[in-house]
Amino acid sequence: MSRLLFTGLPLRIRVVIAVTAFFLAVAAILAVLIAVSVRDMTSTATSIDDARARHAAKAAIAALQEHLSATARDNTVWDDGYEHITSPEAKEFSDTTWGKSTIDNPLFDASIVVTPQQTILSSYKKGQEFDPHSFFDSSLADIIGHAKTSGRVPVVSFVRSADGLAIMAAGMIRPYNRTIDADAPLHTLVLVRFMSAETLDEIEQTFDLDDLSVSETPEPHMLSVPLNDADGNTLTYLQWESREPGTMIYDRVHGYLLTAAIVLAAFLVAVLVTGFMAVRMLQRSTDRARHRATHDVLSGLLNRAGILEKLDKAIAADRADLMLHLIDLDGFKGVNDAWGHAVGDELIKLVAARVQSHLPADALFARLGGDEFAVATPLHTATDLAQRIVDCVAEPFMIGGRTIEIGASIGTVTAQNDVPDALELLRRADMALYTAKEGGRGQAVTFTANLDNDRLMAAELEDRLRRALERGEIQVAYQPLFDAQAGRVVGVEALAQWVPITGRVSPEIFIPIAERSGLIDQLGMQVLKTAIEQAQKWKTLALSVNVSPIQLRNPNFPADVIRLLDKTGFDPHRLTLEITEGVLMSNPDQARRAIEALRNIGVKFALDDFGCGYASIGALRTFGFDRMKIDRSLVSGLKNREGSEVLTATISLAHALNIPVTAEGVETPEQMAALKQTGCDQLQGFLLGRPMSGADIAALVRSSAA
CATH class of the missing domain: 3.30.450 (Beta-Lactamase)
Structure with a gap:
């Protein structure tokens, strides 16, 4: 009967009764716990x-x-x-x-x-x-x-x-x-x-x-x-x-316990009063919580969960009438690093407001997190929308008297019949966005089936590379380094080669895959180990090995190299690790720690591809490179007067800093003669020797010595 009675009451009354009964039970339990606690407290104090x-x-x-x-x-x-x-x-x-x-x-x-x-x-x-x-x-x-x-x-x-x-x-x-x-x-x-x-x-x-x-x-x-x-x-x-301090403690707190009982009774009365108000406020609180769960606090836009929910509903209603634009701000991290997060937050709000002003009234606009936004619109209103967003974001922003310029890369996708839900739609847009950023940024790319095919091919190649590393199928070729004046072989550069049964895979393809997939540490150490074991046979030749910026960011990298050198007994003074200037910009502190740890045991470092990026004189001084390798683009520019002057100035700069210079990409006798004349120390290129096996290097050393 009591069940029927409660079932007939309104929900809010049932909630109040349940809450009141709960608090009465809690009060009884608390009273018992307090009584037991006081008894144990007094006896324990006395004991x-x-x-x-x-x-x-x-x-x-x-x-x-x-x-x-x-x-x-x-x-x-x-x-x-x-x-x-x-x-x-x-x-x-x-x-x-x-x-x-x-x-x-x-x-x-x-x-x-x-x-x-x-x-x-x-x-x-x-x-x-x-x-x-x-x-x-x-x-x-x-x-x-x-x-x-x-x-x-x-x-x-x-x-x-x-x-x-x-x-x-x-x-x-x-x-x-x-x-x-x-x-x-x-x-x-x-x-x-x-x-x-x-x-x-x-x-x-x-x-x-x-x-x-x-x-x-x-x-x-x-x-x-x-x-x-x-x-x-x-x-x-x-x-x-016995002093029986427990009894004395109880006598002291007796009044407080009585007061606590009165307060507890008053609390229960207050529960009855506030219970009615709680039910009414619950709905409002639920609405506010739902808004917070589906909206971004900083910009006031939908957040990731909010737009996914709405996209799922839209896809279920009409799959073919929806286009999603995934937007990533170019250069936003630099703003944060230069001006701080307060300016970055203000920039996010200004970008949201500016993009919002270019959207149709029925568009869904969300901030997915960080500097990533999403816009979903009906297909008929999306004409040229991506380009309009790119153009409007490219216009300067004024924040606190500063002029800030950023850009936007966009990946777009149309909801086709094969799109099951919002997550798949977002995945496709993200693939298109990745392609846009890889292609130079500041542009919009639309998803096509080819992007999925590229992803599958990349995944397959990654899996093949992983198996090749496990089976030790990565080979190492050696390109000779010649003394520019004496014309003899003084060292070799170890180059990773992968030649599966399907045909040779270029390092420009499999090395970026190794970096993205986390295989670069394993690949790099395998190449270094193979090269060191081979170079042990050439007592007089120096060995150069390329190191990925990702390897240098690994805090375990110096210890791994030192352990390998100790195990093989290879002289660290014969080893030169070549790094590009990108590592100096992405993580200079970790790079400095790794370089110092290895230089302390005699390993040398060369700055590779100098002249094709942003390396500065300050970086050369700060990191104290033992050698500079001039990029082949400077060597190929010798055919004109301006290129020749740039190359000469670069070599003069290196000599002023007491840094020896190696020129790579030497392909003609004219280039070799010009490089000798400008004071280049070492030469490397197809004219002098292509990448070859260890046995061929040994033969070349014998012939050059003769």
């Missing part, structure tokens, strides 16, 4: 303090015994004391030194000196002579018996006396430095401290204990520790009252 008190009492007893033992040790192991106790003045010495000092000695209350014949030589208690045998009964003889076998360490134990419990320490009086016969007769000194009310008060103050007393049997409600004689038997107990 902890009782344990502290027991530890303190044991420490106090140990301290009393240690103090009395130290006093007895100082007075029994004593050269002068031994001389006097074995002299005719032994009685007078004992009375003066120990006996009469008991009247006000803070360390002991009684002293007894026993002769080797077990007679009493001296016995004093509080400055007065007394009969120790009757006062201590058999305890005196017991502790003296233990002292005979304790060596230099006095025996300490609790004993009963006519005045109550006492601590007794006994030791044989012997010299400290002198050697005596093992069976020499020795006197025994016994020092006694009574467990008087004054002693107990001293323990209470020092060790933070209350109402100490000594009892034959401990009372049930008292805390206690046993006090033992020399044989380890319990004589009596030291007991005291």
Whole structure:
């Protein structure tokens, strides 16, 4: 029946009742938990303090015994004391030194000196002579018996006396430095401290204990520790009252607990009131959360999830009447790096507003993240839209008095019947965008089936390359490096070659694939290992190996190279690693660390393809290259006056920085003659020698030496 009753109520009432019941249950659980916690807290606090008190009492007893033992040790192991106790003045010495000092000695209350014949030589208690045998009964003889076998360490134990419990320490009086016969007769000194009310008060103050007393049997409600004689038997107990701090804590927090109960009741009442309001606010909150989940906070546009949802609906309604434009801003990262993220965020908002102004009213506009946007429009409104977006983004932006210029690359795709959902549409647009950026940026590319075919071919080639690396099918050819003046071979450059059964694959194809797929580290180390093993056979030739910027960004690269050199025993001074200037721009800090680590062991570095990029004099100085390789484009430019002057200036610059120069791409005798005349140190090119096998290099070395 209750189920029917609740089913008939409106949803908001059912929610309120459920929430109220939940909070009532929570309140009951909290009340029980608090009660249990308070009980455990009080008992735990008391237990902890009782344990502290027991530890303190044991420490106090140990301290009393240690103090009395130290006093007895100082007075029994004593050269002068031994001389006097074995002299005719032994009685007078004992009375003066120990006996009469008991009247006000803070360390002991009684002293007894026993002769080797077990007679009493001296016995004093509080400055007065007394009969120790009757006062201590058999305890005196017991502790003296233990002292005979304790060596230099006095025996300490609790004993009963006519005045109550006492601590007794006994030791044989012997010299400290002198050697005596093992069976020499020795006197025994016994020092006694009574467990008087004054002693107990001293323990209470020092060790933070209350109402100490000594009892034959401990009372049930008292805390206690046993006090033992020399044989380890319990004589009596030291007991005291527990402070029960747990009870005191409870008394202190009782008022707070009562207040907490009242507050909890008031809270439950507030829950009933706010519950009705919560239902009403829930829908508004849901709407706001949905907007945040589907919109970009910075630009106010749809986000990735928002446009995918709308694209799925649009594709389901009419697949053939939709075009998607995927936009990526060219140069945005440079703006962020140069002016900071605040300027970058402002630029994103300005781009969004400008592109929005060029879109038709029914377009979907989204920011997918970073500097990537998407625009979806009906096919009939998309004519020339991509180019209009490229043009409008290319116009300068003014931010804080700065003129900022960027561009846009766009990939477009039309929703065909073979597009199952928005993700596939976005994937195709992304492929077209990638092609646009690879083709020079600032342009729009439309997706075609050929792009998918290219992707499949690239994936197939990547898979073949991976298998080739696993089977060790990558070969290494060697192109000779000639001394420009002497005309002899002085080194070789190792070049990776891949010649599967389907035909040779150019390095310009498989090396970028290796870089994109993460295979470049494996490929680079295989080539380096093969080249080093081959170069071991050429004792006089230097070895140059190209290194990808991605390899140099790997923090493990220097250690891998050093490990390979150690394993093969190859002289690091013969190895030159060639890097392009791109690595200096993409990650200069990591490049510097890698170069320094390898140069420390003798490896040299050459700047490859100088003259075809953006390398600066500052970079040459900062990284301290051991060699500069002039790009073949400068060599081929020797046929005209301007090109010849540029090449001459480049070589002069290198010489001014004390950097040797290698010219690559030498193909004609005229080029070789001009390079020699300009002071080039090394020459490399088809005119002098094509890439060849290791055996051919060996033959070439022999012929050039002859």
